[in-house]
Amino acid sequence: MPVLARRSWLALAAAAGLFTCIQASASLPAELQAKVDKSKAKLVALAADPAMVAAVKEANAKGDPGMSNGKWVDLPDTDPFIQTLLKTKTSRQIADWEAKDDTINKLVLRDHKGNLVAASVRPLIWNNVARPVFAQAIKGQAWAAEEVKPDPSTQVPSVQLSAPVLDGGKPIGVLHSAVTAK
Secondary structure, three states: OOHHHHHHHHHHHHHHHHHHHHHHHHOOOHHHHHHHHHHHHHHHHHHOOHHHHHHHHHHHHHOOOOOOHHHHHHOOOOOHHHHHHHOOHHHHHHHHHHHOOOOEEEEEEEOOOOEEEEEOOOOOOOEOOOOHHHHOHHHOOOEEOOOOEEOOOOOOEEEEEEEEEEEOOEEEEEEEEEEEOO
């Protein structure tokens, strides 16, 4: 076999091996998958809570508050805008749910455009419309990642999951969580 053809074949074989490794690392251990499935079902129920639906409907009606990811990142944790948002009735309810469930390490509620409505912790970004955790759930189905990664907000190794907030069967927002991978 000519040297160039052998190199191409080796590169192709290496890439195939890497792809197989990436695929293998994407599946969750059975125990963790069961935990994710249970949390996903619970998240669907929480997303259907009338208070969550009402909070998202209100945020959707208000429209854009003039916040961007760049502005959000630049604000210190002590900023009144952040403190007010994290102390709303909805954020307190979400934080209470999180505190009662040691399998999750955050809960974040978003409107139909991916903007933050309420949260148990300060999320890393204000708007996550382009992220799979939002993009999948806003289509109307609960979603869970197939891999463990450090959560961007908490840095805890986690599996991301989300559920649509539905109004009359129509997705109007997303409730996003992270299952701690222990």
